Structures are given as C-alpha cells and as structure tokens.
Amino acid sequence: MPPPVPRRATATGRLPGLDEAPWDSQVNGTRVLFGEGRLEALGSLVKDLGGTRVLVVTDPGLVKAGHADRARSALRKKSLAVAVFSGVEENPTTLHVAAGVEMARREKIDFIVGLGGGSSLDCAKGINFILTNGGEMEDYRGTNRATLPMLDSVGVPSTAGTGSEAQAYALIARAADKEKMACGDDKARFRAVILDPGLLVSVPRRVAAVAGMDAVAHAVESFVSLPADDTARMFAAEAWRLLSTELAPALGESAGEAARAGMLWGAHLAGAGIDRGMLGAAHACANPLTARHGIVHGIAVSLMVPHVVRFNGEMIAAAYADLQTRAGMTAASPHELATRVEALREACHLPATLADAGVDTSSLPAMAEEAARQWTAGFNPRPVTAVDLLELYRQAA
Numbered sequence: 512m513p514p515p516v517p518r519r520a521t522a523t524g525r526l527p528g529l530d531e532a533p534w535d536s537q538v539n540g541t542r543v544l545f546g547e548g549r550l551e552a553l554g555s556l557v558k559d560l561g562g563t564r565v566l567v568v569t570d571p572g573l574v575k576a577g578h579a580d581r582a583r584s585a586l587r588k589k590s591l592a593v594a595v596f597s598g599v600e601e602n603p604t605t606l607h608v609a610a611g612v613e614m615a616r617r618e619k620i621d622f623i624v625g626l627g628g629g630s631s632l633d634c635a636k637g638i639n640f641i642l643t644n645g646g647e648m649e650d651y652r653g654t655n656r657a658t659l660p661m662l663d664s665v666g667v668p669s670t671a672g673t674g675s676e677a678q679a680y681a682l683i684a685r686a687a688d689k690e691k692m693a694c695g696d697d698k699a700r701f702r703a704v705i706l707d708p709g710l711l712v713s714v715p716r717r718v719a720a721v722a723g724m725d726a727v728a729h730a731v732e733s734f735v736s737l738p739a740d741d742t743a744r745m746f747a748a749e750a751w752r753l754l755s756t757e758l759a760p761a762l763g764e765s766a767g768e769a770a771r772a773g774m775l776w777g778a779h780l781a782g783a784g785i786d787r788g789m790l791g792a793a794h795a796c797a798n799p800l801t802a803r804h805g806i807v808h809g810i811a812v813s814l815m816v817p818h819v820v821r822f823n824g825e826m827i828a829a830a831y832a833d834l835q836t837r838a839g840m841t842a843a844s845p846h847e848l849a850t851r852v853e854a855l856r857e858a859c860h861l862p863a864t865l866a867d868a869g870v871d872t873s874s875l876p877a878m879a880e881e882a883a884r885q886w887t888a889g890f891n892p893r894p895v896t897a898v899d900l901l902e903l904y905r906q907a908a
Contacts, residue, residue: 598611602808640681674729674779674785745837747788749777791892817850
C-alpha cells in the first residue's frame, strides 16, 4: 500500500474567516485567493508564477456557462497565450489525459490551469504528469513516482465537492476497465488556488447536491483516518461545521453568497484534510459502485458513509465525538452522527439505498472483494476485511 504524499509544514493556528473575504492566505502550504469575483485575478496570478503559454483544462459545461471565456479573458489581459482543452468528462480516464497532453504539446504549454469540478482538476494534474515525465498514468500510481520537474499550475474549482484543488493526487480511471488510479506527487500540487463562490451560481442543483455530499464524506472520513494529524483534524472539523450547516441552504432557490462561500471553503478544507490524512472504508466501497454500476461518486459515497460511521463507531466513538466538539457542536453518538449525514443526504434528494440506485444484490460479494483491495480501505480507523465490507454493502442495500 503506497503511503500518503509527505505532509508539508502548516501552521495549526487560526484559519481565515468567511467574513474577512476577500483574502489571500497560505493554507496547507498552498496560496489561496478567496472571494467573489476572484477569477479576475487569474491572469496576474499566472503571470506572477512565470506562466507564458497556458493550457486551461475544463469541461463543456464550464464553456457553456461562460467561465472558460472569463478565464481566457483574464489571462489574455496579461498578454498570456491561452489554449483551452474542454474535453474533460466525469470520472476522467487515461484517454482524456492523452487528449489533453496532445493539445499541450502542440501548443508548447508551460503552465496549466485546472478550471471546473474534480474531474477537470484531476485531469489537469494527470496531463501534467504525462506532459513532463512521459510514460503512462499507471507509472505514477501511488506516491511520488515522477522523477522530473512538473509544470506550475493553478486550480480553480467550480463546484464545492471533491476538494481536488487542495490535494496532491489525481484520480484517473484506466480506460480499459474504469479502475480508478490514485496518482500522487508533491510536484503535482497546484501552486495556487482561486476560490470564487460566484462560479457556483451556474451549477445545477443536483450536481451541487452530489458534490456537497462528497465533501461531507471527505470531512467525516478524513478526520478519523489513520494518518490524520492534528492539522488534518482541524481542517476536517471546520469543514464539517461549514458543510453540515450550509449544504441545505446552498441548494435552496434563494441560496445566497454566504451559503455558497461556506460550501466552497468547507469543501476545500475537507480536501486539505484528505491531503494531510486520508479516507477510509466508505470510499473503498464507493469506487466499485462507480466502476461496476456507473453510480456517480458523490452518490456512491453518500450511500456508504452512514454505515461506515456506525461500523467504526463501535471502536472509535470518542473520535467521532471529538469531530463534533471541534466543530462547535454537542458531542453525539456515532449513530446520531450517521443519522445527521443521512438527513443531509435526504435534503439533497439523493438515493437512500443501493436498491434506489439500481444496484442488484447479486453483485455485492464481488464488489466487497474489490473494495477490500482499494488502498483507502487500509486507512480506515477500524480494520476491514472483504467480509466486513460485504456486510456494509448489505446494510446499505
């Protein structure tokens, strides 16, 4: 099992507050520019970092929403050459990476901007691996396998979900069998991140709901993951406070800037929690659901988290109580925490059972074997076997 990417020194003191926006701060060693309209700073930021020929990696939805044009305009205002690769799809594969690399080589790119949800951000990192170090994505599966320098890059998330902009890993699926490969390297981190809540306005409600539940799962799992240090727990607890408070309001028809800002900052902090910690059994179970049944990752993980919390809670109830206490909430039992997650999922109008998501129980044993081989299973605070994971699937069925 590959280890997490080595942690970088980070102060464990006070985090910037939403009421202080706009702000420019270092979070987990990455420069973060936060605030409504901060996308306009993209050109200055990239130029300051030395970029001259920029590849913007995004998806058709961001092009349609006009965000890709806004990014291109901000870059061109600083006399930077810009190429836009908009061929990213959900759960990017090695084919998407290869297409992006082809454009990057043709355009002689020296800087990369990831603009979009987790798929675009992960694809941007994947392109960086192959463009600079050659070979195939499989060569970088694990930790710190790149031997050559990588291009500087900036991440601009347009959803409050994966927190990929805060992490050194790219999740890229192998095109042949859709198995997700975690490829991590400290050199793949975005040098800087722009968090602009205004980008969330154009996100469809269901997409926002699915992304939000993914972020919730990140906060809950990273807090108790085996590698988590105190800074990871600080990030995860603040993420849980924000996400559990703002998710439902952010999905409402009258959602305001405050709810969007809380979700975007919460998702980023949950991603930073993963970066300094890791994930667990819920994500181990989610990946086979996506690979075998095509279930969107955020839905898959939202189906599993409550059951994993109850399972883990038999051994680590105090850790879950600590999560809630650090988030400024009254400490409650693991069962009550799991029930709170289920209530958030219900507010998102997402499936509550595997059956609701179209999963036939005949596939559960094979999925349990696959889940046991997922590397995130090894970071779960309570040891899990294929037998345990099969029981978790059955509880979710």
